[in-house]
Amino acid sequence: MIVSKKSNKTEHSGLVVVDKPLGVTSHDVVAAMRGALHMRRVGHAGTLDPQASGVLVIGFGYGTRLLNYIVDHTKSYEATIRLGQASTTDDSEGEVRTVAPSVLVDEELQSTPDGERKKNGNVRMLTLQEIEQVISDHLTGDIQQVPSSYSAVRVNGRHAYELARQGKDVELDARPVTINEFTVLHVHNAVAVANGGDPGNSARTIPVIDVDVRVGCSTGTYIRSLGRDLGRLLGVGGYLTKLRRTRVGQFDLEDSQLACRVVTAHAEPRAFTNRDGVTMTLNRAVLDIEAEELADRSLTMFEAVQRTMPVIAVSDEDASDLRFGCRLPISLPVEANSDSSIEVGEEGVGDGIAAAYQPQTGEVVGIVQSVGAHELKPVVVFPG
Numbered sequence: 001m002i003v004s005k006k007s008n009k010t011e012h013s014g015l016v017v018v019d020k021p022l023g024v025t026s027h028d029v030v031a032a033m034r035g036a037l038h039m040r041r042v043g044h045a046g047t048l049d050p051q052a053s054g055v056l057v058i059g060f061g062y063g064t065r066l067l068n069y070i071v072d073h074t075k076s077y078e079a080t081i082r083l084g085q086a087s088t089t090d091d092s093e094g095e096v097r098t099v100a101p102s103v104l105v106d107e108e109l110q111s112t113p114d115g116e117r118k119k120n121g122n123v124r125m126l127t128l129q130e131i132e133q134v135i136s137d138h139l140t141g142d143i144q145q146v147p148s149s150y151s152a153v154r155v156n157g158r159h160a161y162e163l164a165r166q167g168k169d170v171e172l173d174a175r176p177v178t179i180n181e182f183t184v185l186h187v188h189n190a191v192a193v194a195n196g197g198d199p200g201n202s203a204r205t206i207p208v209i210d211v212d213v214r215v216g217c218s219t220g221t222y223i224r225s226l227g228r229d230l231g232r233l234l235g236v237g238g239y240l241t242k243l244r245r246t247r248v249g250q251f252d253l254e255d256s257q258l259a260c261r262v263v264t265a266h267a268e269p270r271a272f273t274n275r276d277g278v279t280m281t282l283n284r285a286v287l288d289i290e291a292e293e294l295a296d297r298s299l300t301m302f303e304a305v306q307r308t309m310p311v312i313a314v315s316d317e318d319a320s321d322l323r324f325g326c327r328l329p330i331s332l333p334v335e336a337n338s339d340s341s342i343e344v345g346e347e348g349v350g351d352g353i354a355a356a357y358q359p360q361t362g363e364v365v366g367i368v369q370s371v372g373a374h375e376l377k378p379v380v381v382f383p384g
Contacts, residue, residue, distance in 0.1 A: 012060070013060060013063045015057055016058045018033070020052075020265065021053055023051075026047045027044075029285045030058065032287050033060065039060055043058070044056055044057060046075070049091075052245065054246055055245045055252075065382075070251075074219070075217060075245060075248050078212070078243075079226075080211065082211075082239055083211060083231050084208035085206075086228070086231060096239070097195050102125075102126055102209045103126070106127065123207060131211060134233045142178050143176070144176060144177075145176075146225060147222050148225055177217060181216035186211075189208075190207075191206070192205065192206060223240060224240045249308065261297045261298075267285065301382070309353055311357055312357070313358070314357070319363075322378045323383070331370075331373060332354055353368075356368050365384070
């Protein structure tokens with residue numbers, strides 16, 4: 001059992017949902033939040049790359065204890081996959097090369113009357129039906145996915161991207177992930193510079209296909225890898241040109257109750273001189289609201305646990321016992337959280353995990369776990 005230490009001053013705690021901008025790291029957003037809150041105990045639930053935007057759940061104070069539970073929740077993304085080219089990093093940050101120039105055509109234009117496939121030189125002609133069929137057959141449901149070699153997966157204690165940037169061969173094992181949704185929203189023909197050349201130098205262009213998709217998936221899924229694998233299975237190459245996370249568990253940008261409390265931010269260049277005396281410019285994250293407004297935008301601990309796990313009401317006596325590390329001789333009902341549709345044992349929550357709270361005050365006592373059928377033990381407790 002983990003006991004959060006009590007200080008002389010009551011610590012403001014909870015969660016903030018940030019719409020992370022492009023061009024900054026998740027840690028940059030955490031740094032901005034630390035400055036605004038004047039707190040060190042700040043963290044996030046699941047990294048977003050600098051070239052990705054969207055939902056970043058920030059925990060502060062005792063809210064950081066919830067992050068390990070939130071990070072395991074399912075997630076939703078909107079992305080654009082470019083077909084016809086591939087990238088060393090499986091996204092637009094890497095070196096792009098042409099695999100097979102591609103054009104989207106109607107189904108009836110794809111074949112000749114004798115059933116033979118139409119060709120247009122070295123240009124591949126694809127239909128929406130072909131793209132959706134590959135997604136349905138190979139990239140939906142429970143699949144085995146190989147992460148990008150430029151991912152944060154650790155290899156012998158080091159991040160894969162560190163080894164890849166040093167020119168070392170990185171071989172990662174496939175891992176099981178679940179793709180609950182992989183929907184094509186829009187497909188259109190586009191033009192790209194061949195082999196990632198500079199468009200300002202009259203470089204040769206080729207036809208490509210841009211596919212806008214929505215993906216719902218389990219934790220640990222790499223959307224970059226989905227784009228890469230879609231292109232590979234179609235035989236034309238593919239990589240991600242845009243990525244936005246729209247949902248983490250119950251923290252959804254489409255939720256009208258949450259939308260008005262989402263904090264936006266922007267990237268701002270900052271020049272500095274490094275130890276070698278070289279002036280460099282890096283982006284930093286800047287919140288779009290004043291620090292005083294964060295209290296109104298942040299979720300209280302009770303609001304936070306309602307969106308994170310089942311909740312169960314306990315008496316004052318039970319609350320005291322939990323804070324002393326005692327077990328409670330009660331069961332965790334399946335309907336423990338009637339307010340947020342999260343049920344006991346739901347994927348990403350953890351079997352038998354719930355938050356205990358006092359209904360009179362809404363104070364969160366701690367996180368409890370079922371032991372057998374009729375007993376709860378405290379896993380994390382918060383001071384009263």
